[in-house]
């Protein structure tokens with residue numbers, strides 16, 4: 006492990022069927038403030054646990070007393086750990102695994118497979134999807150295709166918007182009325198798109214959408 010982290014112990018609990026990896030920081034080390042990066046002395050520690058990738062069929066956790074540093078400029082702050090993003094109860098590798106699964110199966114199937122509440126799976130997905138979408142740039146979008154589909158056996162409608170030149174979904178929203186067009190336009194503008202430069206729109210939907 007890289008400084009200042011060190012492996013203290015690995016404990017396998019056969020009854021619970023889980024493996025716990027104990028990590029701590031080396032005594033006397035100075036750690037970076039998460040705000041400014043300055044090396045600061047340690048104030049205290051807080052116990053934290055993260056779910057990691059399984060060890061064979063067993064749930065595996067990393068346990069660490071995470072130091073809080075005392076920064077002259079920013080006060081007492083918990084340091085960043087290299088195996089997880091701030092605020093998550095999972096390691097980065099576990100989250101990457103979830104995102105791989107999410108590309109090929111529904112969330113409730115992932116939830117059953119890994120033994121976590123679906124709300125926790127959704128939180129991971131929302132974080133990474135929001136982060137990826139915030140970097141999208143639709144400034145080139147000129148030819149847009151619109152289509153509707155239904156989920157939950159036809160009770161919920163979803164409208165999809167495609168950039169036809171890139172063969173890519175650029176926006177998806179619930180509903181199938183003219184309001185979906187407005188929310189698409191808003192999203193387009195938030196991602197450097199220009200509604201005025203859209204030349205062609207291709208759709209085979211109801212008159213209310215065409216009105217939008």
Ligand SMILES: [Zn+2]
Nearest residue numbers: 038041076079
């Ligand atoms: Zn600081």
